[in-house]
Amino acid sequence: MTVYLIRRLMQSALVVLAMTVILFLGVYAIGDPVEILISPEADQMERERAIAALGLDRPLWEQYVAFLGNALRGDLGRSFVFNEPALKLILQKMPATLELALAATVFAIVLGLPLGLIAGLKPEALYSRVIMAGSILGFSLPTFWVGLMLIMVFAVQLGWLPSTGRGPTAEFLGVQWSFLTADGLRYLIMPALNLSLFKISLVIRLTRAGVRETVLMDYVKFARAKGLSQNRVIFVHVLKNILIPVVTVTALEFGSTIAFSVVTESVFAWPGMGKLIIDSIYVLDRPVIVAYLMIIVFMFIVLNFTVDVLYSVLDPRVRLQDQKA
Amino acid sequence: MMTAGLRSLLLAAACSCAMAGAAAAQNLTIAVGAPVTSIDPHYHNLSPNNAMAAHIFDGLADTDSRARLVPGLAESWRTIDDTTWEFRLRRGVTFHNGSDFTAEDVAFTISRAPNVPNSPSGFGIFTRPIAEVQVVDPHTVRIRTRAVYPLLAVDLSNVMILDKETHENATTEDFNSGKVAVGTGPYRFVRFAPGDRIELERNDTYWGGRQPWQRVNYRIIVNEAARTAALLAGDVDLIDQVPTADIARLKQDQRLNVSEVVGLRIIYLALDHSRTDGSPFVSGPNGEALDRNPLKDVRVRRALSIAIDRNAIVSRVMEGAAIPAGQFLPEGTYSHVPGLNPPAFDPDGARRLLAEAGYPNGLRLAIHGPNDRYVNDARIIQAIGSFWTRIGVRTQVEAMPWTTFIARAGRQEFSAFLVGWGSSTGEASSPLRSLVATFNREKGFGASNRGRYSNPELDRLLEQALATVDDEKREKLLQDATRVAMEDVAIIPIHIQKNVWAMKRGLRHDARADELTRAMDVRPGG
Numbered sequence: 001m002t003v004y005l006i007r008r009l010m011q012s013a014l015v016v017l018a019m020t021v022i023l024f025l026g027v028y029a030i031g032d033p034v035e036i037l038i039s040p041e042a043d044q045m046e047r048e049r050a051i052a053a054l055g056l057d058r059p060l061w062e063q064y065v066a067f068l069g070n071a072l073r074g075d076l077g078r079s080f081v082f083n084e085p086a087l088k089l090i091l092q093k094m095p096a097t098l099e100l101a102l103a104a105t106v107f108a109i110v111l112g113l114p115l116g117l118i119a120g121l122k123p124e125a126l127y128s129r130v131i132m133a134g135s136i137l138g139f140s141l142p143t144f145w146v147g148l149m150l151i152m153v154f155a156v157q158l159g160w161l162p163s164t165g166r167g168p169t170a171e172f173l174g175v176q177w178s179f180l181t182a183d184g185l186r187y188l189i190m191p192a193l194n195l196s197l198f199k200i201s202l203v204i205r206l207t208r209a210g211v212r213e214t215v216l217m218d219y220v221k222f223a224r225a226k227g228l229s230q231n232r233v234i235f236v237h238v239l240k241n242i243l244i245p246v247v248t249v250t251a252l253e254f255g256s257t258i259a260f261s262v263v264t265e266s267v268f269a270w271p272g273m274g275k276l277i278i279d280s281i282y283v284l285d286r287p288v289i290v291a292y293l294m295i296i297v298f299m300f301i302v303l304n305f306t307v308d309v310l311y312s313v314l315d316p317r318v319r320l321q322d323q324k325a
Numbered sequence: 326m327m328t329a330g331l332r333s334l335l336l337a338a339a340c341s342c343a344m345a346g347a348a349a350a351q352n353l354t355i356a357v358g359a360p361v362t363s364i365d366p367h368y369h370n371l372s373p374n375n376a377m378a379a380h381i382f383d384g385l386a387d388t389d390s391r392a393r394l395v396p397g398l399a400e401s402w403r404t405i406d407d408t409t410w411e412f413r414l415r416r417g418v419t420f421h422n423g424s425d426f427t428a429e430d431v432a433f434t435i436s437r438a439p440n441v442p443n444s445p446s447g448f449g450i451f452t453r454p455i456a457e458v459q460v461v462d463p464h465t466v467r468i469r470t471r472a473v474y475p476l477l478a479v480d481l482s483n484v485m486i487l488d489k490e491t492h493e494n495a496t497t498e499d500f501n502s503g504k505v506a507v508g509t510g511p512y513r514f515v516r517f518a519p520g521d522r523i524e525l526e527r528n529d530t531y532w533g534g535r536q537p538w539q540r541v542n543y544r545i546i547v548n549e550a551a552r553t554a555a556l557l558a559g560d561v562d563l564i565d566q567v568p569t570a571d572i573a574r575l576k577q578d579q580r581l582n583v584s585e586v587v588g589l590r591i592i593y594l595a596l597d598h599s600r601t602d603g604s605p606f607v608s609g610p611n612g613e614a615l616d617r618n619p620l621k622d623v624r625v626r627r628a629l630s631i632a633i634d635r636n637a638i639v640s641r642v643m644e645g646a647a648i649p650a651g652q653f654l655p656e657g658t659y660s661h662v663p664g665l666n667p668p669a670f671d672p673d674g675a676r677r678l679l680a681e682a683g684y685p686n687g688l689r690l691a692i693h694g695p696n697d698r699y700v701n702d703a704r705i706i707q708a709i710g711s712f713w714t715r716i717g718v719r720t721q722v723e724a725m726p727w728t729t730f731i732a733r734a735g736r737q738e739f740s741a742f743l744v745g746w747g748s749s750t751g752e753a754s755s756p757l758r759s760l761v762a763t764f765n766r767e768k769g770f771g772a773s774n775r776g777r778y779s780n781p782e783l784d785r786l787l788e789q790a791l792a793t794v795d796d797e798k799r800e801k802l803l804q805d806a807t808r809v810a811m812e813d814v815a816i817i818p819i820h821i822q823k824n825v826w827a828m829k830r831g832l833r834h835d836a837r838a839d840e841l842t843r844a845m846d847v848r849p850g851g
Contacts, residue, residue, distance in 0.1 A: 030728055030729060031728035031729050031731065031732040032731070032732040032735065033445070034445070035731045035732050035735050036727070036728060036731065037369070037371075037445035037446055038445065038446040039370040039371065039446045039450070040746065040747070040759065040773055041370075041450060041749070041755065041759065042370070042446060042447075042450055042772060043450060043759075043766075043769030043770075043772045044766040044769060044772050045453075045766065045769060046446075046447060046449055046450050047772065049447065049449065050444065050445055050446060050447065053442070053443050053444060053445070053447075054443070054445060078443060080443075080445050081362045081363075081369070081445065082362055082363060082501070082519055083363065083365075083368060083442075083443050083444075083497040083498065084497075084498055084501065089519065092519075093520075148550050148551070148554070151551065151554045151558070152554060155554060155555075155558035155560070156554055156557045156558045159558065159559070162558070162560055163551070163554050163555045163557075163558040163560045164546055164551050164554070164555050164560065165521070165522075165544065165546075165555075165560070166521070266547065266548050266551075267548055267550075267551055268551065269521070269544070269545070269546040269547070269548065269551055269555075271518060271520055271521035271522075275520055275547075276519075276520055278547075279360055279520055279547065281728075282697075282728070284728050
């Protein structure tokens with residue numbers, strides 16, 4: 001087990017290092033930040049000054065080595081646009097995105113599990129077919145379009161919810177959260193729902209497939225034969241056993257929810273990391289782009305790692321061991 | 326009983342509505358499309374930042390909605406000799422923290438503006454002509470320029486005045502956090518959330534009179550559809566950069582007003598003048614390589630220009646949110662050339678000119694442009710491509726993201742490409758100097774002349790204009806230089822954009838030619 005963990009950690013470190021190279025080359029290949037950032041009125045001398053000020057006059061390998069050295073000390077560079085540390089900017093925006101992603105995950109579980117369970121237990125019923133048709137829509141409709149439709153219906157036509165932005169926040173553990181205020185919650189509902197549509201559909205389909213598979217198992221039949229109540233059979237024997245894939249996927253999806261909240265955040269002007277990265281790409285703010293992607297890479301590695309460990313806890317058949325293939 | 330309860334409930338609801346209305350009348354929420362990136366007024370010379378800075382700070386001079394110079398913190402100015410300017414400063418002005426505004430602050434500002442660390446686009450371009458700043462008395466400053474420089478006051482209107490006592494050693498982060506975000510302007514800084522909003526409150530002791538809004542919430546909503554939806558939902562009071570497709574609908578909406586003005590941004594085509602032996606994206610009618618660059622021939626350039634139906638582009642693609650252009654600036658601005666009209670649409674004449682130039686069977690050409698920078702940019706080059714194909718110049722259209730496009734354009738990789746130019750100073754020396762003057766690092770000419778056009782006659786007229794203090798004589802020289810550029814088709818002007826805002830009915834907005842969105846231009850009533 002320990003050997004396995006150490007090996008996994010070393011692999012992860014290599015992945016991070018490889019990503020820095022790919023990122024640096026990739027970001028370097030797209031355009032010239034000075035052309036984007038500089039005032040059109042600037043003359044040649046001012047351009048040269050700006051290039052030097054941003055450290056872009058040095059050769060690529062030198063920039064990379066400097067970046068790597070600073071990164072090891074926890075400094076991912078200063079934003080060209082905001083003139084503040086890139087890491088600080090991203091961490092400032094992180095609570096907003098985390099809150100959105102968490103709310104979306106809650107939606108996915110609260111709505112997805114029961115709906116999937118219903119659809120799995122009575123697969124032929126009309127309401128089950130409606131649920132499954134709905135989940136296809138949830139998969140296939142583009143997020144930005146659904147987002148705009150939600151705004152048009154609930155903000156513009158009905159006027160029930162605010163159209164965009166993040167409402168008032170309250171402080172908790174030194175961070176600003178909007179779910180702690182009633183008005184802040186109203187701002188949270190639409191973007192969270194929009195972000196969770198895909199996940200809800202995913203959870204519905206996973207749950208349904210799991211339920212249909214499990215109800216045919218011998219131990220379920222046996223439980224029924226024993227005379228256990230329907231509720232006990234479903235919530236103890238069936239649900240418990242279908243939770244493993246659902247937990248795995250939800251955890252992995254949490255990473256992509258954060259990474260791909262970009263679209264929802266742009267449509268709802270939600271001031272999170274996703275919006276920051278889009279704005280940064282638009283003006284080629286290289287330090288922020290690199291820092292953001294590094295954080296995402298790091299997050300995926302940690303999540304995968306955690307899921308692997310959680311597996312062994314949830315399912316005693318899975319053992320983490322050094323596989324010698 | 327029940328009716329009475331219901332009535333009181335309704336009454337309470339009505340009261341709370343009225344109260345909300347009264348409170349709302351004091352507050353203004355604006356949604357802008359372009360992010361403000363810093364509160365430090367000398368960090369990043371960028372229109373959205375300058376628009377925000379105008380709320381909190383003041384310059385020595387200011388510009389009105391038609392881009393004409395008006396007094397700011399300087400009540401008046403005059404030239405003592407060709408290179409010495411004297412500014413008389415407003416008395417009794419204080420910064421938001423109570424510190425007095427004096428001549429020392431002007432000297433300090435001019436020394437700080439070009440020297441902000443890490444600035445990606447500095448204000449040094451405005452202060453570079455200055456040789457020396459001399460404090461005569463607390464309310465008089467003399468500025469000596471290195472050479473004759475008639476645009477000094479115009480340039481200084483871009484430089485916001487800071488306080489020597491407060492801002493010595495202040496960093497950009499100190500401004501963004503609000504620690505030193507104090508100026509002399511009509512609004513005080515409350516909070517800056519990057520990428521989200523800036524909150525302001527009224528400066529009750531503003532030297533220019535009190536503003537009508539107690540609080541201003543300046544929000545950033547980059548997504549066009551979301552911005553329009555926020556206005557329709559009543560969450561914001563005013564939006565800028567209204568998408569052209571929405572203008573007609575918003576104008577008809579009873580709840581809304583639309584304000585618009587012809588701007589100072591020209592959309593034009595730059596052509597490859599740098600190569601004589603063939604251009605990368607121009608070839609013969611059957612795709613064969615050419616041994617000379619047809620774009621060096623003024624007849625070909627003129628043919629390409631008159632082949633474009635500018636009226637059709639303005640009415641169909643821009644849906645009326647532009648005017649056809651035949652020169653850099655619209656009518657009514659300083660150094661606009663009267664009578665220099667947009668080239669008339671003449672496809673037959675264009676074919677004749679091509680034949681005269683030795684291309685009776687036409688040409689093949691690729692036109693490039695951005696697809697995320699200017700209003701409807703990709704659709705404009707598509708339209709131009711079909712106009713050119715009609716005169717026998719088979720055109721391939723390639724639109725790409727601005728970040729990729731502008732780097733390639735800067736390396737002279739294209740033959741014909743669409744760009745825009747906003748003359749923020751509202752006079753022709755800005756486009757002449759940057760777009761069509763011969764590329765020259767020492768003089769600072771042609772910095773955005775990506776086609777590398779060069780014409781000694783034009784350079785001579787421009788240099789003469791820039792050394793002429795007399796406004797009338799200078800205007801004449803700038804007009805002559807513009808005429809030379811247009812007759813030689815140095816660039817192909819397409820149209821000048823209109824700037825469009827939409828707001829709730831009950832607000833009046835003075836639309837600005839320079840595209841800046843400011844709370845100071847919004848008043849209740851109307």
